Amino acid sequence: MDKKIKVLLVEDENVTHHAICKFLLMNEYECIGAKTLSDATSAVKNEAFDIIICDVMLPDGSGLQLLDSVRKFLFNIPFVVITASEKKRLIQEALARGASDFLTKPFHLKNLPTIIERNIERKKLENFKNNHKKASVLLKAIKSLITALEAKDSYTSGHSVKVARHARLMGEVLCLSKNDKFTLELSAILHDIGKIGIPDNILHKTSSLLEMEYKTAKEHTVIGSKIVGKIDELQDVAAIIRHHHERYDGKGYPDGLRGDAIPLSARILAIVDAYESIVSDRVYRKHKSSEEALQEIINNAGTQFDPALVMIFADVIHSDFHESKHKLRIEDESKDNIPANNNI
């Protein structure tokens, strides 16, 4: 059976709220309801949705603030704004801020399925078109960005290539689509590009970072996503970069997203990134073995990492270890040339 389309409905007016939710459930949609801006904001941080339908006037703020948050998280999700028919300026503003469509009150419930399907299909089509352009833009982008990063921190470059390799293996085992595999691998290569914007004294510090320094270092996720996000066709890559340090329990950064609300590729990247950091030398400690690193990842399943993905990653590492034992030995021997780094 096809997975149901999951709708987040943000509407404070009780009668309308119940009528829409009831109609959606009867028409085989999954409907999660929120009546305030704060409830809706926490819902998008904790769950993944296929589409958001949101009233503009909410008791504790505006639906446009939710739209801003969703677009700030770089979620490429259809966002339909509900507003009163006479408020044309509001509709224009919503569209300018990234809304995909609008519904004017009063509207017929029977039109909802068409609006939902239309917006989801339009997003799919947009992504499909973007993906075609992506490949050529991509090679140029990678070259210039990686060259810039290598000039600043050669450790990151070596690290990113290794992270990309495990990300590719994960993508294959998870049977991701060709496009998703490509996006994941590209995100893995570029995930730490934001370190370009972090001062050298923080990046290369040999002792533990002070609180303020750690706060600055964490900015690499936002800086990286802004750099890559300048390219329209790479919005999905930018989102993965932004969220590669989110934690499964919601205690990560920069947005404190939790569980499935974190894009799948970002959850994968968090695991392969951490693993590669542990098996690499740092200034304050030598690298750990593959087995020790894997154990550390397993110990953090369910808190830092997606437990289902950790199980798959363990299988990937085990089979990869047998296949490339010889190759890994050669990589280990050359590791002394890699400058160590704080794991940020």
Ligand SMILES: [Fe+2]
């Ligand atoms: Fe990072």
